[in-house]
Amino acid sequence: MSSPGSVPPPRPPALDPATVPVREGAGYPAGLGAPCEKRRKQALGDAAGLTRFGVNLVRLPPGQASALRHWHAREDEFVYVLEGELVLVTDGGEQVLRPGMAAGFPAGKADGHHLINRGKGEAVYLEVGDRAADETVQYPDADLRLERRGTSRVFLHRDGTPYPPRA
Secondary structure, three states, X not given: OOOOOOOOOOOOOOOOHHHXXXXXXXXXXXXXXXXXXXXXXXXXXXXXXXXXXXXXXXXXOOOOEOOOOEXXXXXXXXXXXXXOOEEEEEOOEEEEEOOOOEEEEOOOOOOOEEEEOOOOOOEEEEEEEEOOOEEEEEEOOOOEEEEEEOOEEEEEOOOOOEOOOOO
């Protein structure tokens, strides 16, 4: 029972993001993840039991990027800025996104994108994407491609040679 004046904790299907584990970094092969090594994500969709699309709450400290610039072959991606200011970088150039602004990236559109926090404070955004069973992610600025088949994920060089597994 909660004490007088206190708010009881949410019960499913509601959830408190503060109770969702935080993952820091991006899991890229060694030597490639520095631009996003301090990125923090919370898989809200997983915590809510969602299986058809994912929702992540992402926090980017100043100087950090959301990911290496990339595009998805089979998955749509959508971001909505909650706090701070982010620079959206695409093949078409750069533009600033502020709270209340959003951007969408259709599957199969070869337009590499990512967000960079060039501000002085933390930026926070929601990231939403569907969960294709098989996916290829291209990284136009790096010698990198991700192949996902079911639960298997492998990072490859452009020539198809696999990167060594992370230790």
